[in-house]
Amino acid sequence: MIQIRRMIVILATVTVALTGLWQVGRLWDAGVAAASPLLTPTLEASPSPTPTGTPVFSATLSIVPDRTSLRVGETLTLVADIDVSEGCQYPILELSLYQATDEPPIFAHIDPPADLLTAPITLPSAWTFRATHPGTATFDARSYGERYCNDFWNWHYLSGQSEPIRVDPAAVWLPLVSR
Numbered sequence: 564m565i566q567i568r569r570m571i572v573i574l575a576t577v578t579v580a581l582t583g584l585w586q587v588g589r590l591w592d593a594g595v596a597a598a599s600p601l602l603t604p605t606l607e608a609s610p611s612p613t614p615t616g617t618p619v620f621s622a623t624l625s626i627v628p629d630r631t632s633l634r635v636g637e638t639l640t641l642v643a644d645i646d647v648s649e650g651c652q653y654p655i656l657e658l659s660l661y662q663a664t665d666e667p668p669i670f671a672h673i674d675p676p677a678d679l680l681t682a683p684i685t686l687p688s689a690w691t692f693r694a695t696h697p698g699t700a701t702f703d704a705r706s707y708g709e710r711y712c713n714d715f716w717n718w719h720y721l722s723g724q725s726e727p728i729r730v731d732p733a734a735v736w737l738p739l740v741s742r
Contacts (some may be wrong), residue, residue: 587677633730636733641690656707
């Protein structure tokens with residue numbers, strides 16, 4: 564008899580618990596739980612943090628000639644410079660400036676005497692060439708350095724090209740003979 568009473572008490576307890584869970588489920592579905600101030604947190608407005616983004620790296624290597632037309636024997640000065648986006652750095656380790664390799668050579672280096680400079684390099688950088696043959700030429704430049712925009716340092720190459728430069732034959736002066 565005691566065992567039957569225990570069994571009835573256990574079954575009644577389980578039935579009451581299941582009924583209570585069923586009622587909570589009905590209240591939840593009806594939205595009562597969502598409307599209860601105890602279950603709905605109150606949000607307060609807080610100032611939004613201002614995002615501080617990393618700048619985007621952008622750089623341009625320019626080559627500007629002092630003129631675009633000259634004669635054989637005359638000199639040409641080219642200025643190489645690099646424009647880097649704000650917030651970024653690009654210290655260079657090498658800078659080269661040379662006549663485009665797919666063209667017949669019509670210029671000779673004067674200053675610097677070779678087509679490659681190594682660190683330390685001051686920008687803008689002026690290069691002087693002497694026209695040796697008539698024709699048209701363009702100059703290519705290439706830099707090698709490290710770019711940095713508040714993130715990480717990494718190796719980076721830049722390239723640039725001048726506008727076409729025309730070299731005319733040297734002027735020939737003939738004496739004028741008259742009677």
